[in-house]
Amino acid sequence: MAARPPGEASGKSAARVLAGGLAALALLLLCPASWGGTFVTFPESWDVGQAFAVSLTSSAEYEDPCVTWLGRRVSLDVEPGGEGRISYGLLGSYVRDVKPGDHPLVFEFVQRGQHIRVTGTVRLLPRKYPEEHLKVSPKMVFPAKVDQARIKREAALAAAAKRTMTVERLWASPLQKPVRSIVTSSYGFRRVYNGTPRSPHAGTDFRAAVGTPVAAPLAGTVILTGDHYYAGKSVYVDSGNGVLSLFFHLSEIGVKKGDRVVKGQIVGRSGATGRITGPHLHYGLCLAGQYVDPYPLFEDSVTGMLKRMEREEIVTE
Ligand SMILES: [Zn+2]
Structure with a gap:
């Protein structure tokens, strides 16, 4: 993801790392430069009505992490884990109120005195409930x-x-x-x-x-x-x-x-x-x-x- 502090970084990343399974292992072995750093994880698409997880993780200290989704600002905790520190969120959409389609997901936090804001997009997929x-x-x-x-x-x-x-x-x-x-x-x-x-x-x-x-x-x-x-x-x-x-x-x-x-x-x-x-x-x-x-x-x-x-x-x- 290109650096555009303190403004917006886009949801698509040049340095994308696939987390999970052999793909992550291979990338970590091939690219030791990807150790450390700051990462966000969120789904590109998810079914309407279903819960999904998001995370922010960094090797450097950060404060006041939050994520904004469907008009609500969600305060996150900072815990040891991940790259050093990690924040977890659990989000979703009520099938009655939210239409399928693209919805912005904004991560914000303060790191080294700088307010960092990253916007991604989650595509909510239609799902037929009985x-x-x-x-x-x-x-x-x-x-x-x-x-x-x-x-x-x-x-x-x-x-x-x-x-x-x-x-x-x-x-x-x-x-x-x-x-x-x-x-x-x-x-x-x-x-x-x-x-x-x-x-x-x-x-x-x-x-x-x-x-x-x-x-x-x-x-x-x-x-x-x-x-x-x-x-x-x-x-x-x-x-x-x-x-x-x-x-x-x-x-x-x-x-x-x-x-x-x-x-x-x-x-x-x-x-x-x-x-x-x-x-x-x-x-x-x-x-x-x-x-x-x-x-x-x-x-x-x-x-x-x-x-x-x-x-x-x-x-x-
Ligand atoms: Zn009931």
């Missing part, structure tokens, strides 16, 4: 009497929780499943009532009898609990860098705002509270305000994901 078309009585589509003031109040609380941005990375992959059970409704699924589509499912539903203990898939801090009209008894956990876990329809909430939880800790018991027809656990993963499909992250690791992506060197003067 749909179910139903013909129903019109009064089922629009509930007759709804407490609008309560819904508005709770939506504001959820929106504020979704804006939470803390620097310390408490999340680590893979995620632990919140319950050991089958998925009854996957992310992205949408019902179409009389031709009118509902919002796509913003999380994963697990089959769970009332009272099943619910484990935190990630460590974090409880930022919101409540009994909400749609979501029922709910818990929101912040794991840092904009990574939030949401647990809905609980019968019991086992934590309170401000509590620190470790991965696997019980945050409550599943139930059937809120506007649902039967007991289940809804687990939502929100990344910098975007609801993504949590499921692949129960198996995939962030380091594994990053190894399958290309990384680009940032050259500064």
